[in-house]
Amino acid sequence: xxxxxxxxxKELLEMLRNYKWIWVPLVFILLGAMQPVTTYFLPQILAGxxxxxxxxxxxxxxxxxxxxxAQTLQQYNTLGVLIITLSFMAVISGERxxxxxxxxxxxxxxxxxxxxxxxxxxxxLTAVAFTAGYAVSLYYTNILIGDVGAGGFWxxxxxxxxxxxxxxxxxxxxxxxxxxxxxxxxxxxxxxxxLAIATSLFPKAMAWSPGKLTxxxxxxxxxxxxxxxxxxxxxxxxxxxxxxxxxxxxxxxxKPSLDN
Amino acid sequence: MALVQVEQLTKTFGxxxxxxxxxxxxxxxxxxxxxxxxxxxxTTTIRMLTGLLTPTSGKIQFQELRPGAxxxxxxxxxxxxxxxxxxxxxxxxxxxxxxxxxxxGKAAVKRSDELLERVGIAGAGRRKIAGYSGGMKQRLxxxxxxxxxxxxxxxxxxxxxxxxxxxxxxxxxxxxxxHETTVLFSTHVxxxxxxxxxxxxxVRDGKIALQGAIGxxxxxxxxPVLLLQTEADEVSKRWLAEWNLRERPYIVDKESAEDRLRxxxxxxxxxxxxxxxxxxxxxxxxxxxxIGHTSLEDLFMKVVTG
Numbered sequence: 001x002x003x004x005x006x007x008x009x010k011e012l013l014e015m016l017r018n019y020k021w022i023w024v025p026l027v028f029i030l031l032g033a034m035q036p037v038t039t040y041f042l043p044q045i046l047a048g049x050x051x052x053x054x055x056x057x058x059x060x061x062x063x064x065x066x067x068x069x070a071q072t073l074q075q076y077n078t079l080g081v082l083i084i085t086l087s088f089m090a091v092i093s094g095e096r097x098x099x100x101x102x103x104x105x106x107x108x109x110x111x112x113x114x115x116x117x118x119x120x121x122x123x124x125l126t127a128v129a130f131t132a133g134y135a136v137s138l139y140y141t142n143i144l145i146g147d148v149g150a151g152g153f154w155x156x157x158x159x160x161x162x163x164x165x166x167x168x169x170x171x172x173x174x175x176x177x178x179x180x181x182x183x184x185x186x187x188x189x190x191x192x193x194x195l196a197i198a199t200s201l202f203p204k205a206m207a208w209s210p211g212k213l214t215x216x217x218x219x220x221x222x223x224x225x226x227x228x229x230x231x232x233x234x235x236x237x238x239x240x241x242x243x244x245x246x247x248x249x250x251x252x253x254x255k256p257s258l259d260n
Numbered sequence: 261m262a263l264v265q266v267e268q269l270t271k272t273f274g275x276x277x278x279x280x281x282x283x284x285x286x287x288x289x290x291x292x293x294x295x296x297x298x299x300x301x302x303t304t305t306i307r308m309l310t311g312l313l314t315p316t317s318g319k320i321q322f323q324e325l326r327p328g329a330x331x332x333x334x335x336x337x338x339x340x341x342x343x344x345x346x347x348x349x350x351x352x353x354x355x356x357x358x359x360x361x362x363x364x365g366k367a368a369v370k371r372s373d374e375l376l377e378r379v380g381i382a383g384a385g386r387r388k389i390a391g392y393s394g395g396m397k398q399r400l401x402x403x404x405x406x407x408x409x410x411x412x413x414x415x416x417x418x419x420x421x422x423x424x425x426x427x428x429x430x431x432x433x434x435x436x437x438x439h440e441t442t443v444l445f446s447t448h449v450x451x452x453x454x455x456x457x458x459x460x461x462x463v464r465d466g467k468i469a470l471q472g473a474i475g476x477x478x479x480x481x482x483x484p485v486l487l488l489q490t491e492a493d494e495v496s497k498r499w500l501a502e503w504n505l506r507e508r509p510y511i512v513d514k515e516s517a518e519d520r521l522r523x524x525x526x527x528x529x530x531x532x533x534x535x536x537x538x539x540x541x542x543x544x545x546x547x548x549x550x551i552g553h554t555s556l557e558d559l560f561m562k563v564v565t566g
Contacts, residue, residue, distance in 0.1 A: 006359040099341065100343045103343055107360040108360065257312065
C-alpha cells in the first residue's frame with residue numbers, strides 16, 4: 001500500500017510538472033462554460049451575423065436548463081473524450097519505451113501497484129477536470145438560463161464520470177498493449193466510437209453496454225431517473241474496467257521493457 | 261559461502277537461445293565479472309537475476325532471503341543505459357527509489373543526500389535530471405542501485421558508455437563499493453574485470469566458457485612466453501629460417517616473421533638455454549630477447565574466439 005501512494009504521488013507530481021493539471025481542467029471548464037453562454041447569446045449572435053433582411057424577427061425558444069447541461073455532456077462526448085485519450089495515450093508505453101518502467105520495476109514494486117498508481121492518477125485528473133467543467137456549466141446555466149435540479153445534476157455527473165473512467169481505462173490498457181502512443185490513442189478512440197455506434201444500432205443486444213452511459217447521463221439530467229437498467233450498465237462498466245486493468249497488468253508483466 | 265546460486269539458467273527468445281544452461285555461484289563479498297563479447301548473453305543473464313525477465317528454465321537461489329521475500333529487495337541493479345524521469349531532480353529520484361524500498365519520509369531524504377555525496381554529484385542533486393551528462397546519469401544510476409544497501413549489486417556494463425575520465429571515476433567508486441557488498445558486473449573489457457574482480461565468468465554464445473578466481477585462472481592457464489627480435493640483417497634472417505625448420509619438443513605455440521619469433525613453451529629453462537647457445541654460436545644480432553608469460557588477454561581471446 002505504501003508503494004502505491006509513493007507512485008501515485010509521483011504520477012500527480014509529474015502531471016503537475018508537465019502542466020496537465022492546468023490544461024486538462026481548463027479545456028473541460030471552457031467547454032462547460034461555452035454551452036450555456038452560446039445558448040443564451042444565440043439570438044444576438046445570429047442577429048450580429050448579418051445576411052438578415054431588415055426587420056427580421058428571430059425567436060428562438062429558450063431551452064430548459066437541464067437541456068443545456070445535457071448538451072454540455074454532448075460536447076464532452078467528442079472533445080472531452082479526445083482530450084482524455086490524448087493526455088493518457090503514453091501513460092504506460094512511454095515509461096516502457098524510455099526504460100523508466102524497468103528502473104521502477106526492479107525495485108520491490110508489484111506490477112499491479114504500478115498500473116494502479118497510473119490508473120488512479122488518470123482517474124483523479126479526469127474526475128477533477130470533468131467535475132470542475134460540469135460545475136461551471138451548471139453555474140452559468142443557473143445564471144443565464146434557469147434553475148436546474150440538483151438531483152439530476154449529481155446523478156448525471158456520476159454516470160458520466162463512469163463513462164469517462166471507462167474511456168480512460170481503455171486508453172491505459174491500449175497504452176499497455178501497444179508500443180506507439182498514437183496507436184493507443186487511435187485504438188481507444190476507435191473502440192469508443194465503435195461501442196457507441198453498436199449500442200445505438202443494436203439496442204436490444206447492447207442493453208447493458210457501457211456505450212449507454214452517455215445517453216443515460218443526459219437522460220438522468222433531464223428526468224432525474226436512476227433505474228434498474230442504469231444499475232446494470234454501471235455494474236457491467238465496472239466489471240469491464242476491472243478486466244481491462246488486469247489485462248494491462250498482464251501486458252506489462254510479460255514485457256516490462258523494450259529490449260527483451 | 262555462495263550468496264547466489266544459479267543452476268542451468270536458460271532463456272530462449274523465439275528460436276534463439278540467448279542464455280543456454282548457465283550455472284555459477286557468486287560468493288558472499290566477492291566481486292565477479294561477467295565477461296564476454298557483445299551478444300554473449302550477459303545482459304539477459306543479469307536481467308533474469310533482477311527479476312525483469314522470467315527464465316525459460318533453470319533456478320536462481322538467493323541465500324539469506326527470507327522465504328516469500330521479494331528478490332528485488334536485496335538486489336541493486338544498474339541497467340546498461342539507465343533512464344530517469346527527466347522532470348525530476350536527482351535528489352527526488354533517489355528519494356523515490358528509497359521510498360519504494362520502504363524507507364519513510366525523512367529517512368529516504370537523508371539517504372538520498374548521503375548517496376549523492378557518495379557518488380560525487382551532490383552539487384547537481386537539486387537540478388533536473390534532463391540536464392545531466394552521461395557520466396552524471398551513470399553515477400545517479402549507481403546511487404539508486406545502492407539505496408537499500410543491497411546484498412548484491414548487479415551492474416550491466418557500468419563503464420562502457422563513459423569517456424576515459426568518467427570511466428576511471430566510476431571504476432574507483434566500484435573499487436570502494438566492493439568492500440561493502442557483493443558485486444556482479446558485466447563487461448566486454450577484460451582489463452576492467454582484471455582490475456576490479458576476484459572472479460570471472462567468461463561467457464560465449466550463452467554458455468559459460470570458463471569460470472573461476474582470476475588468480476587461479478592465471479596460474480592454470482599461464483604459460484611461459486619467449487620473445488626474440490633480431491636486427492633483420494641477412495645472417496639473422498637466414499638463421500631464423502633455418503631454426504624454424506627444426507621440430508622442438510618444448511614448443512606449444514609458435515608465431516614467426518622473418519626478423520622475429522614468439523614462442524609459447526612448456527619448459528622455459530631448456531628453451532632459454534638452447535636458444536641462447538644457438539644465438540651466440542651463429543652470431544645473430546639480437547635486438548630484444550624477452551621471457552614472459554601469456555596474459556589473460558591471450559586466454560580471453562582464445563576462449564571467446566576459439
